[in-house]
Amino acid sequence: MSEHPILETRSLGKRYGSRWAVRDLNLLVYPGDVFGFLGPNGAGKSTTIRMALSLIRPTTGEVRLFGRSLRSDRSAALRSVGGIVERPDFYGYLSAVKNLEIVGALYGGVPARRIWEVLELVGLKERGNDRVKAYSHGMKQRLGIAQALLSDPELIVLDEPTSGLDPQGMKEIRELITHLAREKKKTIILSSHLLNEIEMVATRMAIINKGELKVQGAVQDLLKSGEYRVLITGEPLAKLKSVLRRHRRLVKAVEPAETGMMVTMDREHVPAIAAALVRANVRLSGIIPRRSLEEYFLSITENATES
């Protein structure tokens, strides 16, 4: 990757007493990334995000945003960053517009037109003058995204942005993230415990566990690595099994699954197996990859736990 990273953490660490919440963390987020930041509860995701947004002072290392050190050049480093950290909290006794005016003032002021633009973008234009304390959780979550977008930042940090939303709300937020990344060319760091959500939108990701970085890279590359499992379904099942037995050199393991056979093999052998099954008159109904992010995530974090 020849581009300069938008966010870089160098040996970042945070210790509370004798316990390290985050240790020696080296993250790289590049322009245009939708960067999935994953980890089990208590892995150190929020601590990392808080350090990246200057809410927590690191014990070791540093955060660099747009090449600037957050420690020595804080204001300039944060100028093009917007974010939500955990649940979105606002001044409940003020309207959404007034809350956004307050946030805007911290950027040196934003025009009223921009405030209404972001409210429209998150679907709150009609309720902009209502007091935030009358908002539902979902509406506050949307307002959280609105304030993150207010200054039109290049980097948007979203910590659990769909937390507490209903499926429709989650879908809308996901679409908004995709829109921001693809149409508006924003770089997004997305921390979530909903792995399918990350899988759907992220281009690069990092997994941390117990405060330490386990893997980091392009989502597709990481999912390609290691063993590849597919669920093959078709009829007759006996013939399907027999074909798989005959091609033992192409498959590593075969085990019966509820609706077919679960096959472990290298990804490049899938077409040959499919062709063999067709030739043997197996009526194939599906070859479904089972290398999901969830499985990958569990393999990384469970291995770490065992070790």
Added chain:
Amino acid sequence: MVRLIFVELQKTFLKKRTYLGFLIVLIIVPLIEVAMKLEGGRFVTNAFRSVARDFVLVGNLFNGWLVSYQIMNSLWVHIPLLVSFVAGDQLAGEATSGTYRLILTRPVSRTRIFLAKYFTVVLYTVVFVLFLAVLSIGLAVLLLGRGDLLLFARGGQITILPEGEVLWRFALAYLFACCSMITVSSIAFFFSSFVENAIGPIVATMGVLITFMVLTALPVEVLESVRTHFFTYYLDIWQRPFEDPISWERIATALLYFAGYSIVAVAGAWAVFLRKDILS
């Protein structure tokens, strides 16, 4: 910086609890003054009885000025409690509501946000004390009229201030009261930087105030040398402009102590705020 101060002022003055102190003063002061009007100066007659044996008292001595002076006694405990409501909430309130996360992730230094907040605390304190001044004096004069101000000082000394001198002495008294209340606010602001709920700073401030007041008043020789260093020793500063002659030296000493305590409290709050990890 002006924009930040404006934001903090908006946040404070658009909040209902900011007006709690104003509301209490708005209820209590008229209540006291109307009650005194209805009593018709009976309490003053009793107080002046001993004086009347030796002097001929003429004119309206039970007047608005005297009642306003009595109301200033609320500056010992009541007004400090009410100013600490807002000062104690200024930083801790952001932690309670989770809005530190909203404001401290922006390209503005924590020092500037801190200064804007402290300025708001000072302004609130001044406005609140002046509100007390205008309401208590205005209403008392309206209800009870004007006249010379007769005061009993410690040690039985009597001071009679001609009517023409009273107003500027009140102005000075409230000016100094602002200074003493800013010191109380600064202490509440200091405690506010530590905690994540607004009750703690209020209780802690009142704890400090009452403890220092007790230590100041306690007739114990051991405390003689230190009591003059407590800020509570100078909380009677509002009484000084009503002395004749005014002891400017004592006023200057009091103001220096108030400034010293305020600077230490605010510097401490600043150091805590700059290093604070926002975990709420």
